[in-house]
Amino acid sequence: MTQEEIPAIEVSSLSRSFGDLVAVDRLDLTVAKGVFFGLLGSNGAGKSTTIKMLTTLLPPTSGSARVVGFDVVGQARQVRRRIGYVPQMLSADAGLTGGENLMLLAKLYEVPRAERSARTADALAFMGLTDVGGRLVKTYSGGMIRRLEIAQALLHRPVVVFLDEPTVGLDPVAKHAVWDKLRELRSHVGTTVLLSTHDMEEADALCERIAIMHQGRVVGLGSPAELKVAVGADATMDDVFVHFTGGAVGEGGTYREVARTRRTARRLG
Numbered sequence: 001m002t003q004e005e006i007p008a009i010e011v012s013s014l015s016r017s018f019g020d021l022v023a024v025d026r027l028d029l030t031v032a033k034g035v036f037f038g039l040l041g042s043n044g045a046g047k048s049t050t051i052k053m054l055t056t057l058l059p060p061t062s063g064s065a066r067v068v069g070f071d072v073v074g075q076a077r078q079v080r081r082r083i084g085y086v087p088q089m090l091s092a093d094a095g096l097t098g099g100e101n102l103m104l105l106a107k108l109y110e111v112p113r114a115e116r117s118a119r120t121a122d123a124l125a126f127m128g129l130t131d132v133g134g135r136l137v138k139t140y141s142g143g144m145i146r147r148l149e150i151a152q153a154l155l156h157r158p159v160v161v162f163l164d165e166p167t168v169g170l171d172p173v174a175k176h177a178v179w180d181k182l183r184e185l186r187s188h189v190g191t192t193v194l195l196s197t198h199d200m201e202e203a204d205a206l207c208e209r210i211a212i213m214h215q216g217r218v219v220g221l222g223s224p225a226e227l228k229v230a231v232g233a234d235a236t237m238d239d240v241f242v243h244f245t246g247g248a249v250g251e252g253g254t255y256r257e258v259a260r261t262r263r264t265a266r267r268l269g
């Protein structure tokens with residue numbers, strides 16, 4: 001297989017357990033390069049756990065996963081050099097300006113010194129933040145913070161970007177502003193994006209392919225159009241979700257997950 005033919009993400013029988021709780025259960029998944037791919041499911045479906053394994057933050061209990069051909073366990077350093085990650089939790093430093101946050105990340109990513117200022121300016125411009133790059137992040141709106149965090153994840157020009165619930169806690173205007181920038185990323189940069197969400201509208205608007213997760217497993221896979229056709233004429237993504245998950249409503253994850261999501265929503269709001 002040539003370098004061009006290697007999938008962006010390749011997962012085989014990937015599992016993760018926490019004691020008796022099986023969060024991800026023998027997951028099989030392949031994501032081609034350049035695709036905007038969605039993991040759709042309710043809280044507690046296993047989306048965030050999957051992303052943490054793919055970004056080397058959490059070791060699998062069993063199975064394997066490769067990102068751009070590199071094993072997430074045995075070649076974790078190579079994986080980290082090639083990915084960007086926007087977690088649910090806020091990752092920007094409120095006590096620094098937007099530009100300072102990016103310059104700090106440029107150093108951590110080992111971006112050549114001569115390129116750091118230009119990379120920072122380009123990242124701010126791409127995310128529509130040039131005018132506020134000199135302001136402290138604590139003065140930013142929720143949508144501006146999310147766009148800055150995406151800029152941080154793109155600074156070292158990763159091959160794959162992971163976005164874990166990137167619009168949680170945002171109002172509709174801010175959410176759509178983030179969507180516009182993500183569409184621009186897909187159209188003009190060609191980066192592979194894996195997005196986790198439980199927002200049906202978000203999945204339909206952004207993703208070329210979707211894996212619906214339920215109780216740690218993939219229960220539906222295809223493009224939004226294919227999934228809707230499989231359910232029936234005039235089906236919506238809400239109908240698709242109900243069909244593939246049996247109408248089950250997630251209980252919202254663990255206490256820690258609920259608390260984390262509410263803290264994030266409160267700070268972004």
